[in-house]
Amino acid sequence: SMSRGKPVQEGVRVKLPQGVTWENLASMTPDEIKEKNLWPKGFLPLPHPNHGEGGMVFPKFVIDEINRQEARDLTRFDLDFDLPDHFLPEFPAPIYLTTRPDLGDVSQGKLVTINNYYELFNGILNPKQLEGLRLLVTPFPQQQFNQTEDRRSERPSRGVACFDCHANGHTDAATHLVGDIRPQEFRHRIDTPSLRGVNVQRLFGSQRALKSVEDFTEFEQRAAYFDGDPVIATKKGVNVLERGSQVHFMAEFQALLGFPPAPKLNIYGKLDPAKATKEELRGQDLFFGKAQCGVCHPAPYYTDNLMHDLKAERFYKPQMVNGRMASSDGPIKTFTLRGIKDSPPYLHDGRLLTLEDTVEFFNLIQGLKLADQEKRDLAAFLRAL
Template identity: 80%
Template sequence: MKRATVRQGRQLALSMAVMLVVSGSVQGWQADPPSKKPPPSSYASVNEPDFATTMSRMSNAKAGIMQRQKSLLQERYDLSDKPAKGVTMSRGKPIQEGVRVKLKSGSSWQQLAGMTPEEIKNKDLFPAGFMPLPHPNHPEGGMLFPHFEIERIKQQDNRDLTRFDLDFDLPDPFLPEFPQGIYLTTRPDLGDVSKGKLVTLDNYYELFNGLLNPKQLDGLRLLLTPFPQQQFNATADRRSVRPSQGVACFDCHANGSTNGATHLVGDIRPQEFRHRIETPTLRGVNIQRLFGSQRALKTVEDFTEFEQRAAYFDGDPVIATKKGLNILDRGSQVHDMAEFEELLDFPPAPKLGWDGKLDPAKATEEEMRGQAVFFGKGQCSSCHTPPYYTDNSMHNLQAERFFKPRMINGMMATADGPIKTFPLRGIKDTPPYMHDGRLLTLNDTVEYFNLVLGTKLSDQEKQDLVAFMRQL
């Protein structure tokens, strides 16, 4: 009898405990509703899942992710190879011509130019190719390199920049020529000092010994030296098959310019609000006073140190410590790297005079008309002032006036905010355009600004403007 009573008492106590836990009333503890997700954290997790399991899962998901991005690009753009006749980049790669952004069904550029931003927004007519461009896998993000950079680095440095989870997304015809030439402010008489080679640790000394002073030469060595980075490192949460030495500054800024490599900015949270960033060229940093598309860093030394300390690790110092933060000495190493960067000149522009404007004796009528549009009706010179075609400032175009915020492949397409005025010297060498690479050609760029600025250019004025910018 006693045993039955004890057993019944235990069962009653257990039932009451379960009821209390379910109701969330044990010592004031409240259970989270099953469907509630924890708020996003500013920090990435330092826990490492099993590498083999992660690689298998992400490798299997790769085809679907890349197909989703390919479909987005095909929906937005005409991706066919249509080189302009008689126009090339500095080392001979054909330049793509024509407007590649596709219009919404039933709309035209002329029609859009005659509408107010509110009308375009309410009717959802803002071209998809003018919207912010997501990373190929925006929820994951990270540095991503074009195949030609990956292949050449394998050959020369025996490093592998392949990611097992992603491939680069934009087609080769819309990327810069590879490798680009190197022009030095100190030796303009030499022209391209790269001799058509991709400069790496394998050949930099052979190419530059005797052209640079010892500080500049060591700065170049450091710019070519791989250091651990978020996706390329020795930890189990890397995105390369083998443990990696890391990446070098010039893996993205190939030959001191750009190869079109992409990343996500590190200074925005949560993840869906981070912007894709297309690698800008380092040519002409000596005449610039702002660095970074939105960060407004004030010196090239600040920029160099920021890249190593923060951008390499998505702006997360905890992860940086775990994966192998490389702390550079500001007074020697950073200084030397910046000193070399400040030697990188724009490519030759034989039709420009000392003031950055066209020499009438060398320019065509079309180019001269385009220059008049640039400094007049087109309003381009309001921000892009000669001779280098930048005002060293930042401007907010407020393009969000034209569309309602929306999720696109894991990215929240919304306001860009203030963006640095990048120099236009050498612009034909560095497609795609805008800070995130959303505009594939100069023709696309003209259409974008014609709409956003409301300049109402004619078709002929647009063509003339493109002809002018190709000479910068």
């Protein structure tokens, strides 16, 4: 289960083309799979719920809780979120602070909002960090949620807060389209990444490669909130944050967001043989050996802080899928795998619903030819991280 007890979905959910097994696919070259059109549809880039329109879309449980606490409605009149709740992270997610590991989860099981952040955190944060958190839970105008007539909420909206997507400093799997690609059909869907462990990360944005969490915090509301268009940002209400007394405070709080406890890992980020199962230990050997996961995801934090291009387009012909042109994605940031069981779905666009789907995907992408037991071992290790 996840850190607060939500069941982790298991098993391969991607459907294979008729008459084909995973072993068949693993024995073929990328060109063969491409020519015979056998790449599983679930492994193609995932389109936005309405790719031509795009924009922020929130799961219903997020909309309901923010509406209950703040009377701020993040419902879109034109779109609903598309993935079932059981494939999403637990909500509200636990919060672990690097400065107070003795406290465990400090969320008290609540979604942190502008209404309760002070009572929850006063006394465990300093005044600067508390002010940073206030800004992270304060809504500001955004492309779909604003006070102009060009919006997707029924009534004029105060906007969106950082923690509406990064709920409790983690993720609620809210989706959007990246702002940095044109034309529209080439824009990538985003699965909101967790902010846990940003203190050890040095690249931000799946492809924009911003170099610090301060940069990301400062620039996000200048244009990314508005589809990468600074003119529209000016029209709808851009939020210009001051670097020294606002951005720095927000970033300092974000840097306190720790990974969830992983009781089977030692101080080097590897399994303690006295605590791990045989399956998990075999999975670790595969991870750093035959499967080569550790090349891009080295211990202890399981990221190399670089970007890599998987070249998945080797396996399929360019094709339009619900308004999304499935072709080459290009280099994408290596996300950390610590606490990975807490943040489904997987890959930058959320196309992979389970860790088992992810293992099957990379088995083909990397040409690993893993046996069934090896796949199970690898998934078991990932759940222990």
